[in-house]
Amino acid sequence: MAFAARATSCQLGLATNLPQYSASKGPVSVRLPAVRAAAGDAESSAEKPRVGDPQGERAKGIFEFVTDNPSSKSAIQLKNAPAMDGNVGQMISAIEDKGKDMGSYVLSGEFQYFVRQLGQPSDPLVVYLHGAPAQSWGFREVMQQMAEKGYRGIAPDWIGYGFSEKPQPGYYFAYTEEAYHQELDRLLETLSVTEPFYLVVHGYLVGSYGLTWALKNAERLKGLAILNTPLSGSSPLPQIFQQLRMPFVGEFQCQNAVLAERFIEKGSPYSLELDNADVYRLPYLDSGEPGFALLETARKANPKQVGERIQSALSSPSWTVPTVIAWGKDDPYIPMSEAQAVAKANSSSVTLRVLEGAGHTPQEDWSEKVVDSLRVSFN
Template sequence: MVKAHALYGNKEKAKDPFFGLTMGSGSQSSGDVFNWFCAEAGSSSNPTVLLIHGFPSQAYSYRNVLPVLADKYRCIAFDWLGFGFSDKPQPKYGFDYTLDEYTSALESLIDAVAPDKLSIVVQGYFAPIVVKYAKEHQDKLNHLILVNPPDPLRASDKALTSSGPYMMKEEDATVYRRPYLVSGASGFALNAITRAMEKDLKAYIESMRSILASDSWNTKTTICWGLRDRWLTYDGVEDFCDGLKHNVVQLPMAGHHAQEDRGEELGNIIKRILR
């Protein structure tokens, strides 16, 4: 399902960087909106759970989580702008992929798809953006679940600058490849996102840690951790959470992308946390 939701920004249509011509529909705003790819499951009368992927990933990574939650919750998984099947605007024309813009974009999307209270699950390097949003909207949140979020003292930037083998079925790999095969905009977007994260991510991570440790933070918070993470270490997570009364749940057989590695298990964990 592809839905168009308003994005706070300058709303200027993207143009080809070489010829100045208007780019294809997947790379531009239409009036004042960008298209966000959203997958939904469950009844709209149920409590809402927003499932947010990390870097670099897609809503598709939650394909085995959605069915587990759908009997009790209205579940929404979306592709961030620049990822998967959401729009990939050309930088300098409506969206520059800065972390501040992503925070604002998240606010606009949540206002559109979940006007009432909700719970949020976010994985990996997009966790600091979600925590920044949550700080200003604690009244909207029932629960925040962070899956393998980065720590400012131990986080590695290898996930931003390198890659390695990741075992999955060929048909699943095809879904992840497709956006890069059908449009060059995916490459432009990925490069822009990587540059923005290399520039601002550390400050965002430090801010996330400060927010979660603040006396003003009163949102129920759980950290789920795939112990086979190759990029982030579990050292210190329990100590940090114990002092702040945040909950910790381990997934011994999952790696950095726990929803990809152990989707059904993560879905059941989320269910237990939220009930």
């Protein structure tokens, strides 16, 4: 079987923490965006509800050990073909056309990127750089809303992530900070980005590399926006990245197909809508390459040293690029004190905007608040 060779049960995490089998299945219910309503947004009641388990409880049944977050239920349950539950080929077939909105493939140097682009060529440019283990899909709503406000957007999937090429570690791409910086330079040249632009960065590993690229290329920026990114050398490293850096454990964990959606959902006050979870899951279902790319990125990274450089540079009076830190207040991974410290140290250039009701991935949780922060800063 072709699919069996490419995506095994390990990619679904089917061999970890096996519980005692229970034949019962808990109901799938609708989780209303209660935190949004509590934050006082007039449009909260009209928001599309999030699908999942309102109590954050695990699904019940034979696969409960891979469904400890609500959206993961759809990783193994095919509602149109229940008899095929757990069949990787069927799962890929059901979702393989999702997630490529606004995007196309771009050959840059030796590598093929998937790049989302939206807006008019004459509009001011905003480049969006995602973090690990996510992809540019997370910026889709922000890009759409910013385009409506007159900003052109470019959001690539980093090499090794999303729908971009995933070269074999150790042979074709180093997965280091320097290598990512070099390829970002090449991609911007390929896309004919020659004038100063606005940059939005988010998250861990490659997200931090987007920020360190900005520190080296201040003259290319009109402005910088930072969304929930580690900002100190003492920033805690989430468990998944700790596990990836462990011998043997990392090789196993990186092939968990629901890794990305779990990370996003555990960092959020909300449950991912199932269609969105499908997109984050698809690359990991399709082959083992994304997992090994993530593994290599995590092991080549030096989070402490990178965090120290970021904190030092942004806190210095010599950093004069207009910068907004738009921080999802309910982030369980990174303490907001890191953002507060940087903003206090360089108040002339760095502004902190706290996003109530948003977590580690505010562009997913509450895109409207992110857009408001960007517009205020970029104007």
